Amino acid sequence: MNFFADYNNLALIAIAVVSGGLLAWPQIKAGTGGKRVNTAAATQLINRRNAVVVDIRDAADFAKGHLPQAKSAPLADLPGRAASLAKDKATPIIVICQTGQRSGKAQAALKEAGYSEVYALEGGQAAWQQAGLPVIK
The missing domain is CATH 3.40.250.10 (Rhodanese-like domain)
Incomplete structure (x- = not known):
C-alpha cells in the first residue's frame, strides 16, 4: 500500500496510464468508423x-x-x-x-x-x- 502513497510512484502510474491511452487512441478512433x-x-x-x-x-x-x-x-x-x-x-x-x-x-x-x-x-x-x-x- 505504501507504493501508491509515494508521489513519485503516482507520477509514474499517471504517465503509464496516459501513454497507454495515447497508444490505444488510433485503434479506438478507427473502431468507431467501421x-x-x-x-x-x-x-x-x-x-x-x-x-x-x-x-x-x-x-x-x-x-x-x-x-x-x-x-x-x-x-x-x-x-x-x-x-x-x-x-x-x-x-x-x-x-x-x-x-x-x-x-x-x-x-x-x-x-x-x-x-x-x-x-x-x-x-x-x-x-x-x-x-x-x-x-x-
Missing part, C-alpha cells in the same frame, strides 16, 4: 464478391491515379451520391482515400445510406500503390 481491410483482403473482396470501390478523394487526386473500376465520389458529395453507388445495399463497399485517415466519415455516411457491409482500405491509395497493385491514370 471495418478496415488491408490490400490483400480488399483484392479478395473485389475479385470474389464484386465489391464496389468508392474513391472519396477529390477529382484532381482521382485523375492522378485510382484503383481499377473505382467510382469517384468526393467526401463532400458522398451523402448525395450514396444511393447510386451500388444496386444492392448488401454489396460490399470499399472506401478509399489517400492515406486511410478520412475513410471513417465516408463509412458512417454509407452506413447511414443503408449499406450493410462497408470497409475502409487501411493506408488508402498510398498502401495500394506501395503494394504494387494496379492503378489507372
Whole structure:
C-alpha cells in the first residue's frame, strides 16, 4: 500500500496510464468508423464478391491515379451520391482515400445510406500503390 502513497510512484502510474491511452487512441478512433481491410483482403473482396470501390478523394487526386473500376465520389458529395453507388445495399463497399485517415466519415455516411457491409482500405491509395497493385491514370 505504501507504493501508491509515494508521489513519485503516482507520477509514474499517471504517465503509464496516459501513454497507454495515447497508444490505444488510433485503434479506438478507427473502431468507431467501421471495418478496415488491408490490400490483400480488399483484392479478395473485389475479385470474389464484386465489391464496389468508392474513391472519396477529390477529382484532381482521382485523375492522378485510382484503383481499377473505382467510382469517384468526393467526401463532400458522398451523402448525395450514396444511393447510386451500388444496386444492392448488401454489396460490399470499399472506401478509399489517400492515406486511410478520412475513410471513417465516408463509412458512417454509407452506413447511414443503408449499406450493410462497408470497409475502409487501411493506408488508402498510398498502401495500394506501395503494394504494387494496379492503378489507372
